[in-house]
Amino acid sequence: MSCRFLLTLRGLGRYNRKKVIHMKISQILKENKVTVSFEVFPPKQWDKIENTKAVVRELCRTQPSFMSVTYGASGTGAGFTQEIAAEIQDCGVTPLSHLTCLTSTQDKIRHVVGDMQAQGIENILALRGDIPEGFVFPDKQYYEYAYQLINEIRSLGDFCLGGACYPEMHPESKNRIEDIEYLKEKVDCGLDFLTSQMFFDNEKFLDFVEVCRIKGIDVPIIAGIMPITNVRQIERSIALSNCTLPKKFYKIMERFGDDEKSMQQAGIIYATEQIIDLMANGINNIHIYTMNKPAVANSIMNGLSDIISYNG
Numbered sequence: 001m002s003c004r005f006l007l008t009l010r011g012l013g014r015y016n017r018k019k020v021i022h023m024k025i026s027q028i029l030k031e032n033k034v035t036v037s038f039e040v041f042p043p044k045q046w047d048k049i050e051n052t053k054a055v056v057r058e059l060c061r062t063q064p065s066f067m068s069v070t071y072g073a074s075g076t077g078a079g080f081t082q083e084i085a086a087e088i089q090d091c092g093v094t095p096l097s098h099l100t101c102l103t104s105t106q107d108k109i110r111h112v113v114g115d116m117q118a119q120g121i122e123n124i125l126a127l128r129g130d131i132p133e134g135f136v137f138p139d140k141q142y143y144e145y146a147y148q149l150i151n152e153i154r155s156l157g158d159f160c161l162g163g164a165c166y167p168e169m170h171p172e173s174k175n176r177i178e179d180i181e182y183l184k185e186k187v188d189c190g191l192d193f194l195t196s197q198m199f200f201d202n203e204k205f206l207d208f209v210e211v212c213r214i215k216g217i218d219v220p221i222i223a224g225i226m227p228i229t230n231v232r233q234i235e236r237s238i239a240l241s242n243c244t245l246p247k248k249f250y251k252i253m254e255r256f257g258d259d260e261k262s263m264q265q266a267g268i269i270y271a272t273e274q275i276i277d278l279m280a281n282g283i284n285n286i287h288i289y290t291m292n293k294p295a296v297a298n299s300i301m302n303g304l305s306d307i308i309s310y311n312g
Contacts, residue, residue, distance in 0.1 A: 023094055024160035025123045026192040028065055029220045034308050035065035035285045036275075036301065037096075037222070040292055042069060042080035049080065053087045058294035060091035062301045068096035068125060068195075068287070082112075085121055096162065097121050099153070100129030101143040109149065113156050125162045125195065126150045130240075150189040163187065165194045165221065167208040171242040180215050193219050195287050197241035198226035200249050200270075202277050209283075222285040223278050227271035227296050229264040231257040268296055272303040279307060 028035060038059050043052050059067065069084045081097055088095040097116055101109055116124065128146040143149050146163060153159055163186055166179070173179035187194070194217075199205050209221050226237055231253055238245070252270060256262040275286050290297045301308075 024192075025066055025094065025096060025162065026160045026220075028094065029193055029222075029285060033284065034279065034310075035222075036304070036308060037066045037068065037285075037287045038064045038290045038297055039068045039070065039287060040084065040290060042084045046080070049083060052084055052292065055292045055294055056084060056087045057091055059290065059297055060088065060093050062298055064093060066094040066096055066123070068098060071098040071100045071127070071129070079115075082115055082119060082121075085116075086119060089120070094123065095121060096123040096125055098125045098127060099149070100127045101146070101149040101152075102129035103142070105142060106152065109143070109152060110156065113153055113159075116159075117157055122158075123160045123162070124153060125164070126153055126191075127164055147186045147189045150186065150191060154190045160192050161190060162193045162195055162222075163191045164197060165208075165212075166197050166242055167199045167205045168241070168243050176211070180211060180217070183212070184215055184217050187217050187219055191219055193222060195222040196224040197243065198224050198237060198289060199241065199243045200226075200228075200274070201244065201246045202274060202281070204244075205278070206281055206283075220285055222287045223275075223283050224287045224289060225271050225274055226289040226291075227267045227300065229267040229291075229293070229296055230260060231263065233291075264296070268299045268303075272300050275300070275304060276307060 040052070040056060040059065043049055056067070067088045069081050069088065071081050085095040085097045099109070099112060099116075104112070113124075126146055126149045128143075128149070143152070150161060150163070153161060165183055166173075169176055169179045170182070173182065183194075196205065196208075205223055212221060224241075226233075226241075228234060228237065228249075234245070234253070237243070249270065252266050253263070256266045271288070278286065288297055288300060
């Protein structure tokens with residue numbers, strides 16, 4: 001039996017389940033409270049879907065403000081993304097579905113968005129996606145830029161739309177001025193909020209937010225935090241986010257990188273301290289890249305339990 005047929009059967013059953021009340025993320029962010037959200041990624045194979053659902057259920061126990069689920073690499077596994085988003089909904093947490101356009105035709109994008117509407121998903125993170133090596137656009141049926149995807153989704157329904165931003169500049173931008181100009185163009189197409197790529201130096205994020213405000217980008221900017229729990233994560237993390245590592249973090253890797261448990265504990269503490277410092281500087285919205293590790297996310301949430309509930 002094909003994965004597509006399985007998804008169809010499961011989807012028919014899901015739409016008959018008890019309705020769970022959710023909010024648009026734009027409403028959640030307007031409440032002027034501290035928010036902590038999580039990101040998970042779907043499996044690459046269908047036979048792993050139940051394992052990922054178990055991860056979702058464990059993460060939902062800490063009651064995040066919402067949870068995002070990434071899109072399959074190169075546009076694959078869109079149905080897997082929707083299946084995990086449905087599990088998040090069933091746990092009583094608001095889902096945010098990623099949608100990338102780079103390797104998907106316009107017809108496929110419309111089909112996926114229609115499926116999201118049928119599933120009751122109101123929140124989409126609209127992304128261009130990473131360019132695969134050697135990729136050439138086949139024809140005009142493909143979107144080249146995120147703003148084109150944003151315009152398309154806006155024409156298809158009343159969604160709450162988020163976008164990505166790079167505190168240390170998009171790797172394809174020539175300079176910071178160009179980077180902010182493109183970001184504002186994207187926001188002006190109708191984004192409700194931005195989520196940042198990971199960063200490890202809070203001053204760079206705070207400076208970035210200040211520049212955005214000066215340039216008229218006034219939507220909420222959620223700080224993306226990646227707990228680095230093993231040194232193998234570092235190279236890929238830097239490549240994806242175009243971020244730099246402060247000297248303090250290099251020292252942590254030098255001292256604890258060879259011991260798995262020590263590095264995990266150090267990474268959790270570093271991420272927790274980052275979040276505390278951000279909140280002390282008025283940044284109330286935090287997004288944690290969990291890497292599907294509930295124990296790591298739970299440790300951070302336990303370390304922030306009283307801080308999150310404090311409204312001073």
